[in-house]
Amino acid sequence: xxxxxxPCRPYLEKRIYPSRESWxxxxxxxxxxxxxxxxxxxxxxxGVIKKLVDRGTLLKELVTAIERELDKESHYTRINDFYGSxxxxxxxxxxxxxxxxxxxxxxxxxxxxxxxIQRAQMNQSLLYQVNLVSINQIEDE
Numbered sequence: 355x356x357x358x359x360x361p362c363r364p365y366l367e368k369r370i371y372p373s374r375e376s377w378x379x380x381x382x383x384x385x386x387x388x389x390x391x392x393x394x395x396x397x398x399x400x401g402v403i404k405k406l407v408d409r410g411t412l413l414k415e416l417v418t419a420i421e422r423e424l425d426k427e428s429h430y431t432r433i434n435d436f437y438g439s440x441x442x443x444x445x446x447x448x449x450x451x452x453x454x455x456x457x458x459x460x461x462x463x464x465x466x467x468x469x470x471i472q473r474a475q476m477n478q479s480l481l482y483q484v485n486l487v488s489i490n491q492i493e494d495e
Contacts, residue, residue, distance in 0.1 A: 356371075398423060398427070399423060399424075402419050402420055402423045403416065403420070405419075406419050430467055433471060434470075449473045449477070452476075452480070453476045456476070457473070457476070460472050460473075
């Protein structure tokens with residue numbers, strides 16, 4: 355990497371290289387953590403294993419369940435990337451102000467992942483530009 359990005363060598367050596375232990379996680383999960391690690395992914399996989407492992411479980415079933423869990427995680431990451439690339443990122447507290455009552459109902463009834471998706475959609479809803487059109491204008495066209 356140092357040879358490939360020679361102009362960035364000083365930055366890479368001073369800032370990035372000291373956290374090289376976390377590079378493997380970056381290349382595996384596509385999320386650069388710069389040394390900060392979370393056990394959430396491991397815990398979710400452990401939960402799948404704990405649920406399925408007994409004397410009657412086939413290895414193929416276990417692998418299929420783990421792959422399904424990783425696919426769900428990948429899907430959630432893609433959704434998060436989509437909403438993260440959206441202009442609504444700067445509207446982070448919309449659900450606490452404009453949609454406060456709705457958000458409290460959602461908080462009481464949704465798990466964290468669906469709740470974050472709904473909040474992103476609330477933020478995104480403010481980006482639409484609306485034009486009021488009368489029925490006469492529609493008939494004239």
